[in-house]
Amino acid sequence: MKPNLSLEIEGATVRFGGVVAVSEVSMTVDVGEVVGLIGPNGAGKTSLLNSISRLVPLSAGSVHVFGQNITKIAPYMLPRHGVARTFQVVQPFANLTLRENVAIAAMFSLKSLPKLEAMDRADAVLERTGLTHKAKMLPAEVTLADRKRLEVSRALAMTPKLLLLDEVMAGLNHTEMDAMIHLIRELQQEGTSIVVVEHVMKAIVAVCNRIIVMQNGKKIADGNPKSVLNDPTVVAAYLGQRYVDRQSKTQSASVSGVQK
Ligand SMILES: Nc1ncnc2c1ncn2[C@@H]1O[C@H](COP(=O)(O)OP(=O)(O)OP(=O)(O)O)[C@@H](O)[C@H]1O
Ligand SMILES: [Mg+2]
Structure with missing residues (x-):
């Protein structure tokens, strides 16, 4: 594991009976990086977080945080690993x-x-x-x-040195959301690495250095926000053409009012 990684997942697979919720996903998060994890309902985002936090077992793959293998630790040990x-x-x-x-x-x-x-x-x-x-x-x-x-x-x-956020913006109004965005930015400035699972694209665009997209348990995109959000595969799988049209109209860094 590279020394500057807070999280390294290799080939993670999560099965619930016959359902493959996460399928051979590999991803990294640098120390101090904020990575967005997006994708349609049922894509496997929460299952991936659950596998990192040891609430569901991996049927294949490994998870390292700050250089330590946590693939098989007990969930209550997670805070001790930051x-x-x-x-x-x-x-x-x-x-x-x-x-x-x-x-x-x-x-x-x-x-x-x-x-x-x-x-x-x-x-x-x-x-x-x-x-x-x-x-x-x-x-x-x-x-x-x-x-x-x-x-x-x-x-x-x-x-935490690595914070995993699962839809903390859902149901918040604009003012509340702005406060949450402000807090995430502050935490990043303090050096916290953060994975943000979110459907609210305004928040994803506001805080993420990189975006990973999942669909049907698989990772389908991973890169800087601009390239990922303009990737035709991502538009087709999740964002929809309406999002792209609105983006080109606003021509601004802030994504006004777009939830999905
Ligand atoms: N405990 C479970 N038992 C059985 N199947 C599950 C369980 N948890 C999740 N699944 C299934 O795994 C798949 C991925 O679900 P998951 O909740 O990880 O998706 P998600 O990307 O977080 O979706 P959402 O955006 O709706 O929160 C879905 O098909 C879901 O029905
Ligand atoms: Mg979820």
Whole structure:
């Protein structure tokens, strides 16, 4: 593994019975790089994240992070390797406050923390994600956007060096999305490597150094955003001609209002 890689996946295959959710996917993420992972529903994006985070086993292939083989480690060891993720379907502890939810994550981080320090870290993270004023509320008492922010907060509490984000923009309004984009950029500036799974193209274009496209479990494109988003195979498989037409009309770096 090259020394400047935060993630290296080789030939990853994930099977669910007869369904091949991920088929021989290889990809890398440089240290400090933000890589977008896009593709149609059912393409295998979440399954690939699940295989990195050891929630589903690989039937073939390997995963290295920061030079270490994590293909067979237990999922709870992930934070010790500097890896944290969010879940597409948010999964907070329902009867704990937002602050407690984040503190629990901090307690299981790279360097596990005692309770008081974990609470301090939770406060710092909630400040950063804009949830301080809701810290004492339960997950069910806040909006979906806030629960997405909580999900990101829980991952950040683990002080990850590699962060895997699964659709954290879904359901956010423009202001909330801009705040999330700002946060991702800040994390990158601090040296965090990030994989962004997302259908919201505005966000992908705003934060990604590189884009990987999956379809039917396979990787069909991998390259700089401009070339990937203009690749006819990607347009046919996912983006659609409407996206390309709109792009040429706006002629701007910001992709206004396009979700898919
Ligand atoms: N636990 C599971 N058991 C059986 N099949 C599964 C399981 N998880 C995913 N699949 C199947 O694997 C394939 C890939 O699904 P996956 O959720 O990884 O796609 P995705 O790219 O994340 O889609 P979306 O954009 O809708 O989130 C789909 O055919 C899906 O039905
Ligand atoms: Mg998914």
